Amino acid sequence: MESVALAIDPSILDDHEHDHDRAAEVADAAAADPDPASDAQQLPHVEALWRDPAELVIAENVRKTFDLTEHLDIVESITEFGVDIPIIAERQPDGSLHVTEGQLRTLIALDAKIKKVPVWVRDADPDLPDNERRIRTTLMQMNVNDRRVAMVEADRADGIALMLDLGASVTRVAKGLQRKRSQIKHAATIAASATARGLVDAGAYSLDQLAVIADYETLGDTDAVERLLRVPRSSFSYTANQIAADREETRARMEAAVFCAALGFGILTAEPDTSSLDSTLLPAELLETADAAPVSEELIRAQAHRWLVYLDVEENGQLVDVQTGELVDPDQVDWDTQGRSESQPGEGLRHADSVDYRDRWIPLYFLPADQVAESGLKLRPLAVDEEAGSDRAEALRLDALQAAAERESARLERRRVRELNKRGLAAKERRMEFLTRLLARRTPPAQAGQFVAESLARESDLLGSFHAPKAARDLLGVSGFTDELVSSIQSATASRAWVVVLAMVLGAFESRAGKDSWRYNDRGVQRYLKFLATVGQQLEFELVDVEQAAAGPIDYHDIDLDIDADPGLAGAVTAAAA
Known part of the structure; x- marks a missing residue:
């Protein structure tokens, strides 16, 4: 028998397969997302109950990687107020309640020994195949977790301001939101400033910085606001300190002028x-x-x-x-x-x-x-x-x-002496903030060993200077006298002990780095500032103009008194320290 070859257009087969796939997609969609408004659709029976969280069964959940200790704000909130958002559960044929959404809330409630939690319960469909039930549950869990709309910080600030306006105390709001009192005060200040409120969600400024901007805008000091918005984040606290010093001097001058x-x-x-x-x-x-x-x-x-x-x-x-x-x-x-x-x-x-x-x-x-x-x-x-x-x-x-x-x-x-001294004081305050942050670390920076060794080799009596011990204790946050510092050293790890050594050396240099260091040629202070410029590259710290003058790269006579400090030469300082 002769074989016969049938010539079939492949596109016909493709169209047939596509039609079959589209039909399957429509069927899946209808099964997964029935129309609630359809007369043919029977809405599930639901109940709102209060239940002991120990009675709930943690069913299969798509969220498996979590650590309750990493969500202390949620733990504190539930411990304080209980569970506010109902847990969703399905009642199985045997009467047990399986949690399908709210796993973390249930576990935290159990840990906090909360007696009753709100539960939204619906009966499981006994005719639904197990694999289909699990598909629907997983889809629901992923959508619930992925589609949450987080509250923006601007709205959070408005909410805090509203509660304070309604008579709530700062302490109550702070406790209720598991935040520090300072954060609550800052948020209320930010809410009152259009500029700060508009910047809060951009993440370019910290709450502390936004609160400073908001304070000046509330006072109508647009010059201060514009100056703060012009400077890089690394120079923000320096500029803020400088503006504060300017305003304080102006107030003092006006008070003195009253008599005249x-x-x-x-x-x-x-x-x-x-x-x-x-x-x-x-x-x-x-x-x-x-x-x-x-x-x-x-x-x-x-x-x-x-x-x-x-x-x-x-x-x-x-x-x-x-x-x-x-x-x-x-x-x-x-x-x-x-x-x-x-x-x-x-x-x-x-x-x-x-x-x-x-x-x-x-x-x-x-x-x-x-x-x-x-x-x-x-x-x-x-x-x-x-x-x-x-x-x-x-x-x-x-x-x-x-x-x-x-x-x-x-x-x-x-004028130059007066203005540079004000800048020097502002720079010192900013340096202290940076040093406190640097010395809070568990390990010293890589460059610390060489810096400490060279400093002690050049100045054998460095740590015996009058203010050095106190400066070191201040930087480390150690109250009291030498005994307290020794006690903290005895309980420290080896790496942390080296941080304490670094703190003593830095404290010695900082105790002699005054607001007028820009006009002197102190070799030790120069090494100190160059070290800070080097380690500050990864920590948002750069030397400002008066510090650059003290470190050597620029002449203080060349500092323009009519513009904000420019940290642009910090690279030259860092290079000189290398």
Whole structure:
């Protein structure tokens, strides 16, 4: 018999197979997702019950990898309030209740010895094949876990603010949400700020940083908000400290200016530039009376309405009683008692801890040029004399220019010292935050051994410096005296003990790294700052301008006082430390 070959178009077979697959998909969909609105669909019988969690059976669950100790916030919430979200269970033909959703809630309730939990129960379909039941349960469990919509932090902040507005205490809200009191306060502050609230879910700022932004926005200080939003996260705390110092100085200056304003003086918020011979404001030292006498403060006060005053600050310019604020003569203090509360001062002297150095506000007086004639004063001969001979007039003009330039140079130098000291203090506060974070680790950074060895080799008495032990204890969070530090060392692991050694060396250097280190050439402090620049690369820490000046790569005269600190040269510092 001759064989016959049948020519069949493959596409016909493909279409047939596709039709079969589509039919199977439709059938599966109908079985898995019946239409609840269909008259033919019988809704399952359900009950809302309260049950002892010990009566529930943990059935097969798609979630198998978990550790209750990693979910302490949920544990604390259920321990405090019980189970709020009902557990879903199926009643089996034998009457047992098998948990299909809420496994973690059930286990936590059992661990917390909660007597009753809410359970949403429906009867298992006895006609449903076991494999189909397991498929449906697994689909439900995965969808429930995957499709949860987490609350955004902005909404959480709003909720916290609402509860506080309704009269709930910070303690109650913190306990109820298993959060620290500081976090609750920050969240309420953030909720009141449109800028901070808009940034909270981006993750670019911590809650502490957002709270700072929110505080300034609430105060209407848009300049502070803009400055904080411009700087990188690694410089945020430094800039925040610097702004706080600026605002504190402004408040102190305004408080000191109240007395001057009460006398009738106009108040200047910035020291004027008087370097030009055509300046509209003349400093008092350029003026004299009709009989060529210097202009006294009494004479100025007598015509206060004509004068303007700027209050300059002399840092630590006066010694005062810490209790009363009264001025104290330094010769009346027994300075050997400083830091020693148990020591008795010498006869007729007072304890050094009873006094403190504070800033002194110095009034600088300026007379508008158009008020000179009416004031009865005149310019000192240092100014140009039109009636003098040409040689004499030129000499006077040059002298006047030089004097004006020297005044301006002195003004700029005062400002530079004042501003860089403020930056130095802000940088020190930020450094302390970083050091505390660095020394909380269980193991020292890889570069620590070489740094410590070299530091001790170069300065054998480094750890004996006056403030070093206390600085180390502060950095490690150890209260009390040396005995407490020794006790913590005795209970530490070998790696942690090396962290303590590092803390003592860092504390020694930090105790001598003052706010004005930018103007000195301390080789030890330079090594210290370069070490911090190196280890800080992975910990969001870079040296700012005053620290770079102290470390050596830049000259403090080159720091621009009118822009925010730039950590851009930190790479140069790190390279120099390598």
